[in-house]
Amino acid sequence: MIGQQHITRTLKNSILSGNISHAYLFTGTRGTGKTTTAKIFARAINCLHPREDGSPCNECEVCKALSQPNSLDIIEMDAASNNGVEDIRDLREKVKFPPTSCKYKVYIIDEVHMLSTSAFNALLKTLEEPPAHAVFILATTEVHKIPATILSRCMRLDFNLLTTGELVGLLRKIFEDIQKPYQKEALQLIAEAGDGSVRDSLSIADICLSYCDGEIKYDDVLEVLGASSPTMIVELVGYLVRGDISKALMLSEKITSMGKSVSLLAKDIAKMLRNIVFAKNCVNANQILMLPNEIFARLVQYSDICTNDKLVRMVDIFMKLEGELRYTSSASVTLEMAIVKACDVTISIDTNGIIQRLKDVESRVRLLSTLEKKTEVSEQLQLDVSIVWGKLLNVLSRKTSMISAYKTACEVDPKTQLKYENNILTINAIKQSQESILNYYINDFKNIICAEYFDIVDIKVVYENNVDEVAQGVMQLNDMFGGDVVKIKNKEN
Ligand SMILES: Nc1ncnc2c1ncn2[C@@H]1O[C@H](COP(=O)(O)OP(=O)(O)OP(=O)(O)O)[C@@H](O)[C@H]1O
Ligand SMILES: [Mg+2]
Numbered sequence: 001m002i003g004q005q006h007i008t009r010t011l012k013n014s015i016l017s018g019n020i021s022h023a024y025l026f027t028g029t030r031g032t033g034k035t036t037t038a039k040i041f042a043r044a045i046n047c048l049h050p051r052e053d054g055s056p057c058n059e060c061e062v063c064k065a066l067s068q069p070n071s072l073d074i075i076e077m078d079a080a081s082n083n084g085v086e087d088i089r090d091l092r093e094k095v096k097f098p099p100t101s102c103k104y105k106v107y108i109i110d111e112v113h114m115l116s117t118s119a120f121n122a123l124l125k126t127l128e129e130p131p132a133h134a135v136f137i138l139a140t141t142e143v144h145k146i147p148a149t150i151l152s153r154c155m156r157l158d159f160n161l162l163t164t165g166e167l168v169g170l171l172r173k174i175f176e177d178i179q180k181p182y183q184k185e186a187l188q189l190i191a192e193a194g195d196g197s198v199r200d201s202l203s204i205a206d207i208c209l210s211y212c213d214g215e216i217k218y219d220d221v222l223e224v225l226g227a228s229s230p231t232m233i234v235e236l237v238g239y240l241v242r243g244d245i246s247k248a249l250m251l252s253e254k255i256t257s258m259g260k261s262v263s264l265l266a267k268d269i270a271k272m273l274r275n276i277v278f279a280k281n282c283v284n285a286n287q288i289l290m291l292p293n294e295i296f297a298r299l300v301q302y303s304d305i306c307t308n309d310k311l312v313r314m315v316d317i318f319m320k321l322e323g324e325l326r327y328t329s330s331a332s333v334t335l336e337m338a339i340v341k342a343c344d345v346t347i348s349i350d351t352n353g354i355i356q357r358l359k360d361v362e363s364r365v366r367l368l369s370t371l372e373k374k375t376e377v378s379e380q381l382q383l384d385v386s387i388v389w390g391k392l393l394n395v396l397s398r399k400t401s402m403i404s405a406y407k408t409a410c411e412v413d414p415k416t417q418l419k420y421e422n423n424i425l426t427i428n429a430i431k432q433s434q435e436s437i438l439n440y441y442i443n444d445f446k447n448i449i450c451a452e453y454f455d456i457v458d459i460k461v462v463y464e465n466n467v468d469e470v471a472q473g474v475m476q477l478n479d480m481f482g483g484d485v486v487k488i489k490n491k492e493n
């Protein structure tokens with residue numbers, strides 16, 4: 001076992017002190033050693049002569065008996081395929097019988113989160129009153145799916161992801177054992193790709209072993225991983241830090257046209273930029289990064305012409321890209337825009353956002369000062385309606401493309417038609433067409449007013465219909481065709 005010292009130490013101590021719990025819960029990410037540890041622990045607690053460190057001797061009769069695949073005393077159950085209540089009932093029947101050849105009967109229930117609810121309930125009964133000789137080891141990657149009643153009866157041990165260093169150590173040992181030559185950088189690459197999981201690292205290493213005839217080389221591992229050649233990525237990143245948009249776009253086009261997926265490319269770029277951050281800020285950066293020397297040397301050059309601030313923003317752009325790619329209809333366009341943004345990081349500063357925030361601050365200050373004024377003299381803010389109207393017209397002229405609408409609004413005479421009272425600005429329309437056009441823009445008016453004057457809580461347009469229907473029809477016709485209305489004749493007269 002490599003890593004997981006907190007777990008091995010706990011388990012060893014309980015073996016050496018003879019203090020064995022009835023139920024353990026092993027949780028943690030895939031491939032970090034849960035099942036393996038469960039199997040070793042099951043043998044260790046039964047071994048007649050455990051070694052000094054608590055591990056099984058592998059020599060005594062019990063160890064030999066338990067190493068047989070179908071041992072009666074170590075029962076491995078895969079809850080993924082035996083998840084029904086009958087399986088657990090069956091287990092409950094059998095657990096009563098004492099072990100045949102050793103001290104403890106150990107049940108390893110792997111992927112325990114797959115049990116059905118009724119199976120969990122049945123298991124709970126057993127965990128509540130386990131026979132003295134029974135030890136349960138439950139293993140799962142998804143601890144949140146385990147009922148709290150079960151959790152509270154288990155000793156929980158969390159398996160961590162392994163560090164790249166630990167993984168490199170393991171791989172080195174394996175390659176040395178089988179006498180396979182390797183490049184240091186290649187091991188680092190395999191370990192990084194394993195992303196903390198021993199199983200993943202081992203399976204990548206396995207593929208590399210069959211892929212490389214002689215030495216395991218950095219470039220071969222890259223090929224196995226389907227990563228793009230780091231020299232190209234380094235070159236691309238070089239254009240980004242120098243702000244050479246044209247060359248950066250051409251190279252990214254070239255890389256994607258070679259069949260590289262945009263999201264992988266984005267990830268590679270982000271990772272290479274992060275390497276520059278290390279090269280810039282850490283003394284022994286390449287002891288951490290383990291990059292081939294010529295690549296590292298170029299990253300150091302780039303780090304000299306880049307501030308941390310710029311680097312962080314660039315990394316950010318490419319990290320976000322991964323999420324954006326999920327919703328975009330054209331991945332390559334999204335990538336290209338990210339490249340442009342990264343080349344000119346000032347573009348990525350959200351000026352609209354800043355302006356909006358300034359406006360918010362301004363209006364809040366204004367609100368505060370009017371509130372203060374109000375408490376002093378509870379008097380209505382004096383407002384020059386003509387000025388207000390001028391502002392509204394101004395904005396409207398920019399907003400609408402309908403000249404006639406703008407013209408209608410211009411016809412409003414602020415002196416006679418506008419009234420400001422009780423925090424309401426009322427516009428008295430003189431005809432229905434005016435009313436409907438102004439009403440059409442009422443929400444725009446409200447927004448403008450709101451941003452400008454806090455006191456006006458409302459604005460409304462009214463039209464007093466004091467002309468009868470006929471007159472209204474005539475007026476409408478007049479509106480449409482123009483001309484002068486001399487006299488309106490009603491039905492009666
Ligand atoms: N900490 C470790 N040290 C050494 N080898 C390990 C370690 N963890 C896992 N392995 C190796 O990785 C492989 C997978 O381990 P194991 O099956 O125990 O993982 P697991 O945590 O049960 O994974 P899963 O959640 O997918 O069931 C095994 O070959 C095992 O030898
Ligand atoms: Mg497992």
Ligand SMILES: [Zn+2]
Pocket residue numbers: 046047048049050056057058059060061062063
């Ligand atoms: Zn033994």
